[in-house]
Amino acid sequence: MAGAMSGQANSIERRSGVSLWRQIADKILQAIASGDFAENAALPPEMALAERYGVNRHTVRSAIAALVQDGVLRAEQGRGTFVLSRKRLSYPIGARTRFSTGLQGQTTERHIALLSSWTEPATRRIAEALGIARGAAVIRLETRGEADGHPVSRASAWFEAGRFAGIEDAMAETGSITASLRRFGVDDYLRQSTVLSARHADADDLAALDLQPGAIVLVTVAINVTPDGRPIQFSESRFPAERVELKLSASE
Amino acid sequence: MAGAMSGQANSIERRSGVSLWRQIADKILQAIASGDFAENAALPPEMALAERYGVNRHTVRSAIAALVQDGVLRAEQGRGTFVLSRKRLSYPIGARTRFSTGLQGQTTERHIALLSSWTEPATRRIAEALGIARGAAVIRLETRGEADGHPVSRASAWFEAGRFAGIEDAMAETGSITASLRRFGVDDYLRQSTVLSARHADADDLAALDLQPGAIVLVTVAINVTPDGRPIQFSESRFPAERVELKLSASE
DNA sequence: TATAGTTGTCTATATCAATAGACAAATATT
């Protein structure tokens, strides 16, 4: 274990508003995600981790307890603590970002579940993105992306209500944005813009993505357009940073 | 203020390992960054914020105190609390990502400061990325990007030591990766791959980016190649999520 | 079968985080 975790600074911040056990849990998650531990590998003993991070053994135990609760680790009395989960999923992002095709090879099964949908007036931001009047009716889809039974994304998407009336039914049936858009004559679409940020998960994210409080989510805000440049979809997606990384496609 | 901040769930998680005051500080930062408040606009009164988030007024005061300390807000007794900082910088990422050109129009001045540099053996990951032997000598540059006097990025970059001997001197002189590479006959280069993640800032990030403990950083891991596909640079960059968002170029 | 190493549990103590209430100090408004 001497070399493992060597890439990161083993530093912990006190009085930060983020408890020490959570910071340590984050570091362990990072180490696992970046491949410092193989699956089923043993973590260093609690005393060693405590010394490494300069905290009490009980503080390390709090961090481990949270990760055990989260299904990332398994502790066995007398033997050690072992890694259960695999590396992060690598979610590709580019001009032709599609949920299902992007995760092929990394997962055996994936789909998008429609959580809810309704019609609402367009905010200024959405109206600008879709090139419609502020306050015009837009259909909002709330979805969750799942891969091998685990939630990997949580998204809100907006479509012009006039042009895409009934898209929620198509979405519920097909479980695919691409397939749903095809029913409205959209055979192809491109990612016009993507803006990326990160924040702590809110209550909705926590529930939908099955995260522990305090987790970080990556946020993308995107506009999809038809090949002739007409905007059709505005969306905000949240990805759990501990389970997903975003891979920007090289050529598009 | 009824409509402002409307986009986010006003929910706070308890027993999360992240203190309530930090969660609220995050939400206020988000609201500012997403344009809910104009510069110099007044925040809602402390009592109103306390009610909105379902916490005590003193908890809100802790959040505001942290942001005042951070230079984001200014509190005036009897008047109110006011927004100082502007919206997030939007940092473009694409095939031709360049630090200086990317921020034109948003800032009046920007440059890259070389913090330190040294030669070290290539780790497995770096060797694979650069297409060299594991353990071969690589030059490591530690840099900080600054715009209008404020730090906006913190990066580590690795170059093959044989081909780019002395690049640290070029970097110190020119303050530009592009200009430094030109001295070694690299007139053009492309972003081959970019992988994105997010985590809490570590001690080094906090110091270099002038952040408060508990802040979140966006992390990009990238490989740059010459037009003929030969890898020349491997880098990991950290951006403060509260001050920078990443804008993916449409055509890359 | 000892022994060393590891996780699990318990008690105790100190500090941080959050709530609660009261009132002072400064500002804006009537």
Add this chain to the structure above:
DNA sequence: AATATTTGTCTATTGATATAGACAACTATA
């Protein structure tokens, strides 16, 4: 000048976080 609004300060109390030490329970190994 009087009043309402808002931030600043103080005391007190509770629960979560972190440290410290001791020992039990379990596993692997010499």
